[in-house]
Each structure stands twice: as structure tokens, then as C-alpha cells.
Amino acid sequence: MKKLLSIALVLCMVLSLGAVSAFADDTVKIGMVTDVGGVNDKSFNQTSWEGLQALAAEDSRFEVNYLESKTDADYQTNINTFIDEEYDLIICVGYMLADATREAAEDNPDQLFAIIDDSSCADLPNVACLMFAQEQASYLVGLVAGSVTESKTVGYVQGMVSDSMNLFGIGYITGVLEACPEATVLQYNANNFGDIAGGSTAAKDMITKGADVIYQAAGGTGIGVINACDEEGIWAIGVDTDQAPLAPDHVITSAMKRVDVASQDISKAVADGSFAAGVHLYDLSNGGVDLAPTRDHIPAEVLEVVEAAKAAIIAGEKTVPTTVADCPAFTLGA
Amino acid sequence: MKKKSFLDSVADSTFIQILISIILGFLVGAIFLMIMGLSVGAAYGRLINSVTSLKGFSYVVVYSVPYIVAGLSVAFSFKTGVFNIGAEGQFVVGSMAACVVSILCPNIPKPLLIPLCFLAAMAAGALWGIIVGFLKTKWGINEVLSMIMFNWIAFYLSNFIAGLPAIKSEGSAEATKNIAANASMLFSKDFIKRVGLCPTANWGILVAIAMMLIVWFIIEKTTLGYELKAVGSNKFAAEYGGINVNRSILTALAISGALGGLAGALQLMGMGSRISIFSSQEGFGFAGIVVALIGVSNPFGVFVSGLFYGALMYGGSKLNLVGAPTQLINVIVGTVVFFIAISVIFKNLNRRRARANRNAEAAIDKRASLQKEDKK
Numbered sequence A: 001m002k003k004l005l006s007i008a009l010v011l012c013m014v015l016s017l018g019a020v021s022a023f024a025d026d027t028v029k030i031g032m033v034t035d036v037g038g039v040n041d042k043s044f045n046q047t048s049w050e051g052l053q054a055l056a057a058e059d060s061r062f063e064v065n066y067l068e069s070k071t072d073a074d075y076q077t078n079i080n081t082f083i084d085e086e087y088d089l090i091i092c093v094g095y096m097l098a099d100a101t102r103e104a105a106e107d108n109p110d111q112l113f114a115i116i117d118d119s120s121c122a123d124l125p126n127v128a129c130l131m132f133a134q135e136q137a138s139y140l141v142g143l144v145a146g147s148v149t150e151s152k153t154v155g156y157v158q159g160m161v162s163d164s165m166n167l168f169g170i171g172y173i174t175g176v177l178e179a180c181p182e183a184t185v186l187q188y189n190a191n192n193f194g195d196i197a198g199g200s201t202a203a204k205d206m207i208t209k210g211a212d213v214i215y216q217a218a219g220g221t222g223i224g225v226i227n228a229c230d231e232e233g234i235w236a237i238g239v240d241t242d243q244a245p246l247a248p249d250h251v252i253t254s255a256m257k258r259v260d261v262a263s264q265d266i267s268k269a270v271a272d273g274s275f276a277a278g279v280h281l282y283d284l285s286n287g288g289v290d291l292a293p294t295r296d297h298i299p300a301e302v303l304e305v306v307e308a309a310k311a312a313i314i315a316g317e318k319t320v321p322t323t324v325a326d327c328p329a330f331t332l333g334a
Numbered sequence B: 001m002k003k004k005s006f007l008d009s010v011a012d013s014t015f016i017q018i019l020i021s022i023i024l025g026f027l028v029g030a031i032f033l034m035i036m037g038l039s040v041g042a043a044y045g046r047l048i049n050s051v052t053s054l055k056g057f058s059y060v061v062v063y064s065v066p067y068i069v070a071g072l073s074v075a076f077s078f079k080t081g082v083f084n085i086g087a088e089g090q091f092v093v094g095s096m097a098a099c100v101v102s103i104l105c106p107n108i109p110k111p112l113l114i115p116l117c118f119l120a121a122m123a124a125g126a127l128w129g130i131i132v133g134f135l136k137t138k139w140g141i142n143e144v145l146s147m148i149m150f151n152w153i154a155f156y157l158s159n160f161i162a163g164l165p166a167i168k169s170e171g172s173a174e175a176t177k178n179i180a181a182n183a184s185m186l187f188s189k190d191f192i193k194r195v196g197l198c199p200t201a202n203w204g205i206l207v208a209i210a211m212m213l214i215v216w217f218i219i220e221k222t223t224l225g226y227e228l229k230a231v232g233s234n235k236f237a238a239e240y241g242g243i244n245v246n247r248s249i250l251t252a253l254a255i256s257g258a259l260g261g262l263a264g265a266l267q268l269m270g271m272g273s274r275i276s277i278f279s280s281q282e283g284f285g286f287a288g289i290v291v292a293l294i295g296v297s298n299p300f301g302v303f304v305s306g307l308f309y310g311a312l313m314y315g316g317s318k319l320n321l322v323g324a325p326t327q328l329i330n331v332i333v334g335t336v337v338f339f340i341a342i343s344v345i346f347k348n349l350n351r352r353r354a355r356a357n358r359n360a361e362a363a364i365d366k367r368a369s370l371q372k373e374d375k376k
Helices: A002-025 A044-058 A074-084 A095-107 A134-148 A163-179 A196-208 A219-232 A259-272 A300-314 B006-012 B014-035 B040-052 B054-079 B087-104 B110-139 B143-162 B189-195 B204-221 B223-233 B235-240 B245-272 B284-294 B299-316 B328-375
Strands: A028-033 A062-067 A089-093 A112-116 A127-132 A153-158 A184-189 A213-217 A235-240 A251-257 A278-282 A289-291
Touching (some): A028 A074, A028 A259, A044 A089, A044 A259, A062 A074, A062 A259, A089 A095, A089 A259, A095 A112, A134 A235, A134 A251, A134 A289, A134 A300, A153 A163, A153 A196, A153 A219, A163 A213, A196 A219, A213 A251, A219 A235, A259 A278, B014 B040, B014 B284, B040 B299, B054 B087, B054 B204, B054 B284, B087 B110, B087 B143, B087 B245, B087 B284, B110 B143, B110 B245, B204 B223, B223 B235, B223 B245, B284 B328, B299 B328
Parallel strands (some): A028 A089, A112 A127, A213 A235, A235 A251
């Protein structure tokens, strides 16, 4: 009996040793390339990097690193640095890296890539395109805006007109008009993601015209929108991350895109050997997009409406339009 | 005559001063690394490793080309008494001009299109310089002030052009279309793979070398260069000597601007292949100022310091991989420039002290001779 026990113990030890060494060999190296916004952009790059850091902290198999791009020409260099260092997965943050990713992916068919917010590389066998159903989250914040507006006038500032950016506006306006059919939606295309002053001016113009809730999908320009709303004391709606900390008293909610979750998922998939190329869609049903957790300012009855709509979308009973044709009130896309 | 002390000879040799400044720069960088609790060996080892392989070195050369030519632009302006802080704007309009030409006329054969793009870039950069020069010579508006403003005009002009339907990328990218294949200076993919160079290896360095020689020739071997230098060292003396000062300033700014514009074209046609819609200034022109300072405005010095700067930029981008912040490079470069500036001050002080000494000796001699005469 004693002998048996000792053999079992020895076996245990050997096996666990084996497990440990297998662990060490299994290091999965994940490299992230930022766009020119840098890693502290309070948006995409930052969220994605925080997601990867959290992953590395909880699972020692992962070794994560990032390279910042200072100019447009750095994308390719940075991607190639990770290729030379034999990283298992290279995550390219943002559609600005689409061309560089395509080129590198075609030249290095054995290297795995993931790109956030771009589907143009979906035809490549080694690139996973992480896409977000931004219209769903925008629809939910639209419901909030339509419900809380007293002047029946709400605003919307967009960073640029493109098919993927238009989804924000289409979802939002659909939501607003569903909650308040007689509402007017003031719309503005800033054509710039980095113009804080311009965002602020646009928002103040809308406030003069009576808007009392403004949603923005415009990166840095949107920060100007939030600042103006904070000064003028009206509601602002954040985007991408929970932007409540920017103006705790006046950001009513945010339409979140869980870039961090997406980065973690694809990293885990590489580690498990289940990496799949093509489009990965993150929507309400898998928690890829949602209202931000900060919801203190939303009245309880409005929150109920939103939760009901969310459940309906997840259940497939309701779909949010994705084309300009289905949302004639959206005028920026024309 | 008094024998030169070691310190005096150090103060006299520009080369040694720069070398010491660079060493001090790395020392300060090391101190920062130690304060942050990071391994100095790992960070600097990484820096050296990443630039010494063939592939790494080819990256360094590719990165250096725009820095060298922008550096020549600023150095040329220093030699001629104006401060071209507008290289940034000239760089931007130059690269945009080359970009527009290559996108609009993609079918011109390579041997014609590339020089045409260069010419367009140089013309745009020269124009950007001449406007500022005109403001200076006509109304006496300080060129530094108007150049800084013209940098922003160039910035927004470039963003405007990049957004035009004929120029903007057809995909979702916020950038121009890629330049025509005929305007690309890249080596062929096969060649790059066979030799093991970096994917953006191109022959821009040859243009940089040619520009270095041309700038040296203009400054040192031509009447034009002599006039420009004369205006640079003393405007009033030059005018008294019969040199048209206003025309000199305009010429200097035009040549300097043309070099700035060419740097933009080289970066575009060698590395970038497209121009993104900027959210912030990319800083190639400002880097040119640093390169010109480290190279003490000497064309050959600028060439070497451009390579040095390119190496820091490329090697520095990889510092993250060993856990060191890439900003360390800014600390090093800033320190180097700081010490070079200090060495200039010391040199001037030294000169002043020497002159004071000479004056004092002369006064003593004079008094002695006067006393002698008195005795007679």
C-alpha cells in the first residue's frame, strides 16, 4: 500500500513537472501594433492593450507586448518587427492598418494576424477581422436619448462619413425616433477625429439650436463635444469606452465596444489552436457591444425599455437597420 | 606661446565635443533607466542589436534618408543666416506635391515620373520657403514666426488635398491612394528577399548622398554660396560689399525649402507610399533641426548625424520589447542637443576670455613701451 502510494506520488510529481515544462514551452506571444493615436489614446488602442495586459496577468502562458506607430509609415515596420521576433499573433488596432496588414499577411502566410474594425482583409486565410455591431449599441443609447430629451431635440456628431462610421448614426437615430417619434436630430460630420475645439464648437451650435442630449462617435473630436455638454449642463453620450469619467455629471451613458474582450478572445483562440480567419462579429448577444456599466443617470423606467429592446435584439425578434436606405432620417451619409 | 591644455584642445575640436555630447546623452539615458529600475544593458543591447544586423541596418538607412535631407535643408539655412524652422511645412507640401503628381499621372514611365515627382516636391517646398522669404524681405516679418504658421497651413492643406475624391483612398483608410508603382523607389521584392534587406529598402540614400555633395559644393565652391554665407555671417557687411541681401535671403530660403520638399518626396516614395490624414504633425522637419544641430550644419556631419538619428528612431521603436519606454530616445536626443548647445556657449566664453587676455597683455605691453619712452 505504502509502495503504491509512493509510486502514485512520484507519478503525480513527474506529471506536474511535465505539465510545468509544457507550460513554459507553450508561451504564446501576442504583439499589438497601435495606430498613430498611440497606446494612451483613451480609446481603442488603450482598451485593447489593457485587455491584453489583463489576459497576461491572469494566464501566465501569454506574453504580450505592443509597438507604437508614430507615423503612417511605421505600421509596416512594427508589424515586421513582431514577425522577426516570431510572435504567435499580431493584433493590428484600427482600420488605418488594413493595407499594411494585408501586405504583411500576403508576404507571410504562416503568420497569424488580427485586425480590429476592418473587414477588408476577411478574404485572407491568416487574418481574423474583429468587427463590432456598433449600430446595436448606438441604437440602445438612441433609445436613452429619445427618452430623456425634454426639448425633443438631440444632437449627433460623427468623425467621418464611411460605411462603418455611418452605422453609429443609423443605429442612434433609429433609437431616438423609436423612443420619441417627433424628435429632431441635429447631425454634424466633423470630418476629423482629432479636433477637440471643432467638436466643442459643433456641440455648442447644437445646444443653441435646442439640443439637450448629444451623442458623438468622433474620437478626440468627441471629447470636445463632451466638454461642451459638461460646460453647458446638458447630457452627453460617450462612445467606444465608458466615457463617464470625462464628465461624471453629464455623461448619461456610453455605447461601448469591448475591444478588450475581442483582443482577449482571439489571443485565447491562438493559444488553444482554434484560431479562425475571417470576420468575427461582436454584438449584443456575445457582449461585444453594450451600454456602459455606468448607468446612474438613466431613469429606471428608461433602463427597463433599453433592457427590453436589448433582449429583443438578442432573441432575434428585432434587427437594427444597417444601411442609409433603411434610415432616411440619417442625412450625413448622402 | 603657451602650450594648449587638454581642455583647450577639447574645446577647439567640434568632433570631440559632439562625441562627448553623445556619450553624455547615453549616460543620462542610462540614469533614467536605472531610476525606472530597468536593465541598462538590456535596453542598450537591444538598441545596438536591432541596428547592426544587415536587415536592421537597411532599416536604419531607409529611416535616415528623410532625416538627412531635412537636416541638409535646415543646415543650409543656418549657413546662410536664416533659421528654417519651416522644414516641417516644406516637407509636408513636398510629399503632397509628389503624391498628387504620381496619382494623377500614373502611366508616365518610371525614369521620367520619379524625377518629375522630385521636381514637383522641390518646387512646392521652394515656393513654401519663398513666400516666407517674401514676407521677410518685403515687410520684415520674422521668418521664424511666419514659418511656424506656414507649417500649420501646410498641415491643413495636406489634409484637405488628401480628402479630395480624386486623391483619397478608395478603401476605408483615412489616407491618399497609394502612389503609382512607377513612382516607387523600392527595390524589387525578389531582390530584397534574396539579399535579406528590410521590406522598404530603396535607393533614396543615393539621392541623399548626391544632395549632401551638392549642398557642400554650393556652400563652399560657388560665388552664390560665398554670397549667402557672407549675408549669413554679417548682413550689413555683405550689403556694404555690394551683395543684394534680400535676393540672397530669398535664394537661401528657396534652396532650403526645395531640400525640405525633396525630403518629403523621398519619405513618400521610399517608405510611406501614401500620406495619411494627419491628426498631429509627423515631425520629420523638426527632426531635421536636431539633425542639423548634431551635424553642426556641415553637410558631411549632417549625413552622419542623420544616420545616427535614423538608428535611434528605428532601434528606439523596439525598446518596448524589453520593457523600456520608447520615450527614452527623446531623452537621449534632447540631452545630446543640450550638451552641443552648451559646448557652443563654452566655446564663445573661451574665445571671449582669450580675447580679454590678449587685450590685457596688449595693454601691459603698451604701458611698458610707454614707460620706456618716458624714460628716454
